[in-house]
Amino acid sequence: MSGRHSKNDLERTADDDVLHDLEDRWEEPSASALRWHKDLDVRELDCDSTPGWDGDREEAERLIAAHATELDDLQERLFADGRTGGGRAVLLMLQGLDTAGKGGIVRHVIGLVDPQGVQHHAFGVPTEEEAKHDYLWRIRRALPKPGYIGVFDRSHNEQVLVVRVEGLEPEETWQKHYDEINAFEAEVAAAGTTIVKIALIVSKDEQKARLAERLERPDKYWKYNPGDLETRAKFADYLDAYQDMLERTSTDVAPWHVVPADKKWFARLAVTELVLSALRALDLGWPPAEFDVEEQKKLLEEN
Amino acid sequence: MSGRHSKNDLERTADDDVLHDLEDRWEEPSASALRWHKDLDVRELDCDSTPGWDGDREEAERLIAAHATELDDLQERLFADGRTGGGRAVLLMLQGLDTAGKGGIVRHVIGLVDPQGVQHHAFGVPTEEEAKHDYLWRIRRALPKPGYIGVFDRSHNEQVLVVRVEGLEPEETWQKHYDEINAFEAEVAAAGTTIVKIALIVSKDEQKARLAERLERPDKYWKYNPGDLETRAKFADYLDAYQDMLERTSTDVAPWHVVPADKKWFARLAVTELVLSALRALDLGWPPAEFDVEEQKKLLEEN
Numbered sequence: 001m002s003g004r005h006s007k008n009d010l011e012r013t014a015d016d017d018v019l020h021d022l023e024d025r026w027e028e029p030s031a032s033a034l035r036w037h038k039d040l041d042v043r044e045l046d047c048d049s050t051p052g053w054d055g056d057r058e059e060a061e062r063l064i065a066a067h068a069t070e071l072d073d074l075q076e077r078l079f080a081d082g083r084t085g086g087g088r089a090v091l092l093m094l095q096g097l098d099t100a101g102k103g104g105i106v107r108h109v110i111g112l113v114d115p116q117g118v119q120h121h122a123f124g125v126p127t128e129e130e131a132k133h134d135y136l137w138r139i140r141r142a143l144p145k146p147g148y149i150g151v152f153d154r155s156h157n158e159q160v161l162v163v164r165v166e167g168l169e170p171e172e173t174w175q176k177h178y179d180e181i182n183a184f185e186a187e188v189a190a191a192g193t194t195i196v197k198i199a200l201i202v203s204k205d206e207q208k209a210r211l212a213e214r215l216e217r218p219d220k221y222w223k224y225n226p227g228d229l230e231t232r233a234k235f236a237d238y239l240d241a242y243q244d245m246l247e248r249t250s251t252d253v254a255p256w257h258v259v260p261a262d263k264k265w266f267a268r269l270a271v272t273e274l275v276l277s278a279l280r281a282l283d284l285g286w287p288p289a290e291f292d293v294e295e296q297k298k299l300l301e302e303n
Numbered sequence: 304m305s306g307r308h309s310k311n312d313l314e315r316t317a318d319d320d321v322l323h324d325l326e327d328r329w330e331e332p333s334a335s336a337l338r339w340h341k342d343l344d345v346r347e348l349d350c351d352s353t354p355g356w357d358g359d360r361e362e363a364e365r366l367i368a369a370h371a372t373e374l375d376d377l378q379e380r381l382f383a384d385g386r387t388g389g390g391r392a393v394l395l396m397l398q399g400l401d402t403a404g405k406g407g408i409v410r411h412v413i414g415l416v417d418p419q420g421v422q423h424h425a426f427g428v429p430t431e432e433e434a435k436h437d438y439l440w441r442i443r444r445a446l447p448k449p450g451y452i453g454v455f456d457r458s459h460n461e462q463v464l465v466v467r468v469e470g471l472e473p474e475e476t477w478q479k480h481y482d483e484i485n486a487f488e489a490e491v492a493a494a495g496t497t498i499v500k501i502a503l504i505v506s507k508d509e510q511k512a513r514l515a516e517r518l519e520r521p522d523k524y525w526k527y528n529p530g531d532l533e534t535r536a537k538f539a540d541y542l543d544a545y546q547d548m549l550e551r552t553s554t555d556v557a558p559w560h561v562v563p564a565d566k567k568w569f570a571r572l573a574v575t576e577l578v579l580s581a582l583r584a585l586d587l588g589w590p591p592a593e594f595d596v597e598e599q600k601k602l603l604e605e606n
Contacts, residue, residue: 080525080526083525084525103419106417106418106419107417107418107419110418111414111417111418114409114410114414115409115410115413115414115418115421115423115454116406116409116410116423116425116456118418120418120419122419151418153419208603208606211603212600212603215596215599215600215603218589218591218592219589221589221590221591221592221596222383222386222387222589222590223383224592224594224599226594226599226602229599229602229603229606232606233606286521286522286524286525287524287525288521288524289521289524289527291527291529293518293524296518296527296529296532297515297518299529299532300511300514300515300518300532303511303532303535303536
């Protein structure tokens with residue numbers, strides 16, 4: 001796929017066969033297998049399942065490795081497009097409860113591409129300056145520029161999650177956010193940005209195991225916050241809020257994907273494939289030369 | 304080195320022996336072998352040399368791979384430190400003429416660590432807004448926050464390079480910048496940021512070959528700009544400016560390192576080792592728990 005890797009034809013054929021076999025472990029394309037639909041209730045999701053994927057962990061890891069080259073190549077095409085006047089970008093929005101694995105996704109999936117082409121933002125409690133503005137203010141400022149893959153670790157979606165569950169705003173206020181979010185995302189999509197929204201859903205039992213691990217390992221203490229237990233006590237309320245968010249903000253231009261997250265390897269595979277799928281859909285070539293190639297060759301030769 | 308990787312003692316010993324042999328290919332630590340000193344004139348540098356390194360390309364690539372785990376581990380410790388109130392950061396400043404390989408360094412070296420812990424900025428021609436301010440304004444805004452590795456692809460150093468060579472300011476103005484840069488960097492270092500300045504020096508012949516490659520390959524056209532030839536025509540002037548920059552802004556708190564860049568593999572090895580060396584010098588442990596671990600375990604068990 002990439003012009004940067006030279007292989008002889010025999011190798012390419014063998015590699016392609018292996019790749020094809022691995023890709024066939026998807027019984028259905030990831031983008032449709034994982035897309036939220038009205039019959040999908042996250043409160044009843046089997047978080048240990050692997051929707052659409054018929055392979056095991058080892059095959060998943062091999063497919064990620066096999067797709068890494070294409071991902072890297074397509075990211076560079078996107079970057080090149082942005083550098084030469086193109087207006088397209090990709091925005092990956094990750095949403096998930098504590099320990100759902102957003103950080104690991106960024107590390108292992110986004111870590112596959114050139115850091116020069118990534119704009120990553122983690123949204124926490126608004127700073128004093130941010131709190132003075134409308135909640136979309138800091139989001140707009142962080143939108144990926146043309147050519148970039150933007151990654152949002154949490155986002156404006158918290159406005160119908162933590163804000164609702166913790167009662168940070170009255171209901172009549174947060175109820176308006178669903179429509180505002182849809183209008184905002186439609187505007188972003190219309191401006192040329194492909195939106196990939198992913199809700200990582202971890203089970204309450206698996207969350208307990210992951211929090212317990214943080215308490216067992218001194219190199220993980222820094223990731224633990226006693227407040228995590230207060231949030232955990234409202235696990236069911238959060239899932240209610242997730243379900244409403246999915247129902248009310250999954251749109252044609254910005255659909256939600258639901259990724260069961262108890263198997264970290266599956267969550268990583270799923271996000272890799274969804275991002276790859278979004279990049280493939282852009283169908284990007286390499287920008288043509290905006291100069292006379294032969295003339296430049298001659299000038300370079302003389303210089 | 305990393306607490307995250309469990310190996311039995313026998314494996315650890317074997318791995319450590321291999322690592323030790325590879326590290327021994329440095330005849331002198333990279334930080335001293337590559338540090339600019341007053342007898343080093345970049346106009347006479349052998350850009351194909353590998354100062355301090357006695358190994359070959361394959362050994363260099365194996366050492367980078369072997370050090371990747373430690374780099375990743377130390378970056379996470381730095382991040383954890385920043386999250387728990389620490390004030391330290393690392394700032395890698397890359398400077399180099401066209402085709403010197405800054406982009407490849409970011410892709411291959413910075414790509415080894417978690418993108419969540421990296422703040423990357425490429426500084427081009429100032430935007431309209433940037434041009435309204437002092438040249439350090441945009442630099443200050445891009446300084447890495449505590450816990451982060453900042454990467455500057457070009458920086459305020461251009462104020463004594465392109466600004467001087469292209470005559471964008473009168474000499475009496477740019478002559479003042481050397482002292483201003485030193486004062487600024489001393490301030491940044493005093494605030495807790497370790498500065499790693501690297502000048503990648505490519506030879507004029509190698510630059511020609513790399514520009515020619517961009518003109519041969521349609522997937523590289525976007526990286527080529529006819530203006531590159533105008534800059535190339537002033538190659539000697541730029542090297543004069545580099546030499547003065549090295550002489551006048553290499554300080555104890557922000558020394559310059561000169562990396563011959565005709566061998567891409569060596570430049571990548573050199574930068575990996577210099578960043579690793581800066582992180583090691585921070586001597587970071589894991590932050591202690593700021594809560595009662597046993598109490599939290601009990602609360603989690605009940606929840």
